[in-house]
Amino acid sequence: MVRLTVNGKVHDLDVPDEMPLLWAIRDVIGLTGTKFGCGIAACGACTVHLDGAAVRTCVLPVKSAVGHQITTIEGLAPLDKPHPIQVAWVAENVPQCGYCQSGQIMAASALIARKPHPTDADIDVAMTNICRCGCYPRIKSAIKSAAASIA
Amino acid sequence: MTTALERKDFLRIVALGGVGLSLGLEFAPATAAAAPAADFSPLVWVKMHPSGSTTIVVNASEMGQGVATSLPMMLADELDIPMSSVSFEFSPTSVPYYNLVMKGIETDGSRTTPTMGPAMRKAGATARAMIVAAAAKTWNVDPATCVTSNGIVTGPTGQRAPYTDFFAVAATLPVPTDPVLKTFDQFKIMGRRHARLDAGAKSTGRATYGMDVVVPGMKYAAVAKGRQIGATVASYDATAALKVPGVRKVVQVPQGVAVVADNTWAAFQGRKALTITWNDGPNAKVSTAQIYATAHQLATTPGLVQRQQGDVDAALAAGKPIVATYESPYLAHATMEPLNATADVRADHVTIWTGTQNQTLAQKLASNITGIPIANIDLHTVFLGGGFGRRGNPDFVVDAVAVSKATGMPIKVVWAREDDITNDRFRSGSVHALAGTVSPDGKIVALRHTMVSESHVHIEQPFLMTKAGLDPFAGHGSTDHPYQVANQLMSWHELSAYQTLPVGYWRAPYVNINAFATESFVDELAHAAGQDPVAFRLANMSSDTRAYNVLRRVADQSKWSASAPAGRARGVAVGTDAGGWIATVAEVSMPNGQLKVHRVWNSVDVGQPINLDGLEQQIESANLFGLSAALIGKITFENGAPVQTNFDSYHVLKMLDTPEIFVDVVDSHESSNGAGEIATGFIMAAVTNAIFALTGKRIRTLPISDALA
Numbered sequence: 001m002v003r004l005t006v007n008g009k010v011h012d013l014d015v016p017d018e019m020p021l022l023w024a025i026r027d028v029i030g031l032t033g034t035k036f037g038c039g040i041a042a043c044g045a046c047t048v049h050l051d052g053a054a055v056r057t058c059v060l061p062v063k064s065a066v067g068h069q070i071t072t073i074e075g076l077a078p079l080d081k082p083h084p085i086q087v088a089w090v091a092e093n094v095p096q097c098g099y100c101q102s103g104q105i106m107a108a109s110a111l112i113a114r115k116p117h118p119t120d121a122d123i124d125v126a127m128t129n130i131c132r133c134g135c136y137p138r139i140k141s142a143i144k145s146a147a148a149s150i151a
Numbered sequence: 152m153t154t155a156l157e158r159k160d161f162l163r164i165v166a167l168g169g170v171g172l173s174l175g176l177e178f179a180p181a182t183a184a185a186a187p188a189a190d191f192s193p194l195v196w197v198k199m200h201p202s203g204s205t206t207i208v209v210n211a212s213e214m215g216q217g218v219a220t221s222l223p224m225m226l227a228d229e230l231d232i233p234m235s236s237v238s239f240e241f242s243p244t245s246v247p248y249y250n251l252v253m254k255g256i257e258t259d260g261s262r263t264t265p266t267m268g269p270a271m272r273k274a275g276a277t278a279r280a281m282i283v284a285a286a287a288k289t290w291n292v293d294p295a296t297c298v299t300s301n302g303i304v305t306g307p308t309g310q311r312a313p314y315t316d317f318f319a320v321a322a323t324l325p326v327p328t329d330p331v332l333k334t335f336d337q338f339k340i341m342g343r344r345h346a347r348l349d350a351g352a353k354s355t356g357r358a359t360y361g362m363d364v365v366v367p368g369m370k371y372a373a374v375a376k377g378r379q380i381g382a383t384v385a386s387y388d389a390t391a392a393l394k395v396p397g398v399r400k401v402v403q404v405p406q407g408v409a410v411v412a413d414n415t416w417a418a419f420q421g422r423k424a425l426t427i428t429w430n431d432g433p434n435a436k437v438s439t440a441q442i443y444a445t446a447h448q449l450a451t452t453p454g455l456v457q458r459q460q461g462d463v464d465a466a467l468a469a470g471k472p473i474v475a476t477y478e479s480p481y482l483a484h485a486t487m488e489p490l491n492a493t494a495d496v497r498a499d500h501v502t503i504w505t506g507t508q509n510q511t512l513a514q515k516l517a518s519n520i521t522g523i524p525i526a527n528i529d530l531h532t533v534f535l536g537g538g539f540g541r542r543g544n545p546d547f548v549v550d551a552v553a554v555s556k557a558t559g560m561p562i563k564v565v566w567a568r569e570d571d572i573t574n575d576r577f578r579s580g581s582v583h584a585l586a587g588t589v590s591p592d593g594k595i596v597a598l599r600h601t602m603v604s605e606s607h608v609h610i611e612q613p614f615l616m617t618k619a620g621l622d623p624f625a626g627h628g629s630t631d632h633p634y635q636v637a638n639q640l641m642s643w644h645e646l647s648a649y650q651t652l653p654v655g656y657w658r659a660p661y662v663n664i665n666a667f668a669t670e671s672f673v674d675e676l677a678h679a680a681g682q683d684p685v686a687f688r689l690a691n692m693s694s695d696t697r698a699y700n701v702l703r704r705v706a707d708q709s710k711w712s713a714s715a716p717a718g719r720a721r722g723v724a725v726g727t728d729a730g731g732w733i734a735t736v737a738e739v740s741m742p743n744g745q746l747k748v749h750r751v752w753n754s755v756d757v758g759q760p761i762n763l764d765g766l767e768q769q770i771e772s773a774n775l776f777g778l779s780a781a782l783i784g785k786i787t788f789e790n791g792a793p794v795q796t797n798f799d800s801y802h803v804l805k806m807l808d809t810p811e812i813f814v815d816v817v818d819s820h821e822s823s824n825g826a827g828e829i830a831t832g833f834i835m836a837a838v839t840n841a842i843f844a845l846t847g848k849r850i851r852t853l854p855i856s857d858a859l860a
Contacts, residue, residue, distance in 0.1 A: 023414055033356020033357065035360075035362065037487055082354075093346055093765070094354070095353035099534075132803065134773075134775025137771055137811065138771075
């Protein structure tokens with residue numbers, strides 16, 4: 001039995017210790033906003049926050065997440081009080097197919113929590129999630145406008 | 152590119168996450184409840200609710216291209232309702248919802264806007280005419296004296312009431328067959344910027360993709376297929392796989408060996424534990440080196456004629472021809488959502504939940520496998536995590552149907568990323584032999600382009616091939632060049648020896664290989680003539696063409712005539728795709744030999760823009776899709792198996808290498824074309840032409856990273 005705290009809620013799961021956190025979140029807990037993209041931590045679609053830091057969950061064994069606060073896209077902000085990153089995402093029409101956006105938003109929100117005024121270079125370094133639709137220019141712009149909106 | 156969207160709009164758009172949620176409710180296999188009686192729904196495309204909101208039904212797949220916003224915009228404009236009252240839902244896959252041009256439901260070829268746009272406008276105008284007629288009848292006035300705006304009808308003597316007041320009367324009236332459409336000056340929604348109706352759902356994790364579908368009793372499956380394309384199972388041992396916790400069953404299906412489990416991870420682990428012996432298939436000896444050796448040999452002689460004018464051989468012999476050979480690699484699609492589908496095969500009924508670009512074909516294939524008639528195959532469309540042509544081949548649906556049939560369980564088949572890349576329907580590689588001459592005054596006198604590529608049309612739609620064996624689409628990006636050339640021959644060889652390699656549609660098919668070769672070679676002709684690449688192209692076009700217009704505009708936008716910033720140079724390309732025209736300028740530098748693409752300018756004419764912001768988004772998107780391929784995209788084969796398997800070996804563009812992109816849209820009144828593909832192919836040549844301008848090095852083989860290595 002593995003005890004996880006996801007979006008403030010405790011879950012006791014009967015899963016192998018080595019099951020990646022991604023599949024525990026998606027298939028066992030049933031929160032499907034966090035996506036599967038590559039299984040080798042190369043694309044970032046599976047990004048969540050572990051104690052506020054962005055982590056890629058497709059290679060992270062559930063046992064490593066025990067005792068940490070896990071936040072998924074569903075727990076980032078209430079729908080009636082969206083995170084500034086989410087507001088900027090809609091305002092700038094960032095998503096296209098949208099499949100990578102949960103991961104992009106979790107990476108971006110962790111970035112501005114850590115670095116409230118990221119430069120273009122900071123964003124280039126921090127935002128290594130893959131988007132095949134090519135939303136990158138709008139992601140960059142939305143991160144900057146979200147950061148400005150908080151200031 | 153910013154849409155000035157207020158916070159209240161965000162909340163409304165977030166609420167439209169209900170799109171995903173309402174789809175979620177449909178996942179229960181029970182039949183949907185009947186629509187409330189008070190809805191006004193004169194045609195299948197529009198459901199007007201007593202609350203004043205309107206649901207618009209979209210019969211195309213939303214894979215990022217924005218069609219679930221643009222089609223509703225067209226209907227809402229004619230219906231004269233505000234977009235703030237509009238939401239959308241995906242249509243069922245059944246005859247009343249068919250795209251009449253495609254004779255089914257499919258989303259490809261940038262064809263949704265031209266084929267469904269007129270139907271959506273007509274549906275909006277029809278509903279509006281009926282509401283006006285109902286208001287006129289109620290008020291006992293002439294309908295011609297009534298006007299509408301924002302969901303309200305106003306009569307000749309100050310009568311004023313919302314549409315909802317007239318639903319009951321309107322529902323009793325005949326449906327007009329020829330409603331009056333708005334004229335260009337009357338549009339209130341089309342041609343403006345609108346937030347995507349799916350942006351909220353997709354920014355909160357609430358949009359439902361095939362990967363997210365859960366149905367009662369469902370199990371998860373992974374299907375082991377041979378690494379060598381076309382290999383078949385000789386024998387397998389499932390002993391170890393069945394010991395993996397969570398694995399329930401192992402079954403052989405025509406495609407390979409399926410591991411059925413309680414969750415995706417267990418299915419993946421079980422598959423790794425399988426021991427399978429494979430029989431070689433027809434590709435056992437296929438390698439990239441062999442494919443290209445054959446292709447280069449074919450390119451030495453003319454192929455089947457795609458376009459011919461004048462006497463190109465005589466013209467070439469009379470001048471001093473420039474000759475060059477170009478080459479493009481095989482490519483994978485690598486949509487962010489790996490392929491997947493969920494199927495529930497019962498004795499006399501099949502239910503499928505998936506994101507596909509060809510729902511009708513998926514139904515047919517499911518019917519072939521199960522023997523169940525199409526009328527008893529329900530296919531529920533969800534969001535697609537990218538398409539780019541890949542999801543037009545529903546082989547992943549075939550997997551789910553086959554495994555569900557074999558197990559008697561509802562099954563979600565998930566392809567791991569390695570399955571997704573190694574079982575892709577690849578963009579064919581190609582070889583292009585070009586020859587041309589230019590007159591002393593800078594006119595192209597002769598142009599010969601011999602193309603060699605596989606034909607996905609031959610594989611996937613063989614009925615479109617001519618009796619002579621010509622794929623009539625295979626010359627796109629070459630035969631449709633914008634130049635006036637007296638002597639030209641565009642011909643094509645099919646790489647038919649390799650038809651067992653599964654090639655498929657890939658964003659801007661054929662244009663994405665032929666435009667690179669064509670527009671690079673035209674650049675070579677310009678430089679050989681000692682002319683500026685933009686001036687040379689303009690001088691070889693008719694000045695009344697859309698090509699001329701977009702090229703002139705992009706030259707203005709990029710300040711082409713001024714020098715590039717120090718250390719940088721620019722390249723240009725121009726051409727057509729899917730009925731539209733585009734010109735692209737790229738600006739590059741190479742500090743320490745490292746290529747950097749700084750800025751990209753596009754001028755695009757795709758007819759009347761629908762969602763201006765969505766159009767700009769698609770140009771940015773296709774630019775980056777094409778740039779990714781041009782810079783670093785490559786699939787190679789050894790012993791019939793793709794060498795690249797995941798994002799650590801199949802490289803794609805990231806934020807760091809993304810240029811600044813500018814989009815200039817021609818405010819056209821021509822009929823609207825689709826715009827999801829047009830910007831893919833031309834950026835490739837714009838970048839390599841810029842590299843030539845900077846360094847004098849002509850890159851004739853993609854990807855650029857290999858050429859510069």
